[in-house]
Amino acid sequence: MAQAAALVSAVATAVVLAGSPASAAGGFWATGCQDGRACIYLSHLRVGGMWWNVDGCGDHPIQDYYRSATAHGNPFNVVYVNGTWDRVNPWTTRPLDPNNLVTQVIVLC
Template identity: 40%
Template sequence: MRWRTRARAIALTTALGTAALVGSTGTASADVGAEYWKEYCDYGRACIYHTSSQVWNLPQCGTNPVNDYFYYAKAHGNAFRVYYQGERWDYVAPNSERPINADNLLATRVEVYC
């Protein structure tokens, strides 16, 4: 009787450990290279703010398409430029942050310089 209880405990522990490992691996790989909304700008990202708690974290160097209105930008590292309809733009220097889009134009893309 004792060996059955012990075998069940070992099987349960193994199953839970495997589930935790698989779950954590899937989550980590999903975040790598993805564009995502957050309540803040992650370190190392170029970010544009829709509201104070809706921050678009851009993942990559080069062109990142967007289609919304943004009012603030932060560069944790690389410089970037936000382009609006009519080819107007705002530049954000490396390791800086500033207000953008004074004329409330639709942003169409962000070029991150690496």
């Protein structure tokens, strides 16, 4: 039973790291932040691109750990699981808390 639980946990972790951030919608992975996008950079290694490029304005659910953010256009807020948040001003890059789970990105338009 313990072996089965360990296997399920390992598979779930691999799926999360291979795809989009858990519960993420409206974006795509890339090797950089594209023009006009709100972007967040993963804290851990991911093959095929470490930048999550957010599509459009409004609330975007996210469930992962990130170390920096870039606003190539509109400002946005990065909200953490503990209720704190970081503002990313237009045309800037700033560090994020890599040990605090990001729960949403709110692009302000």
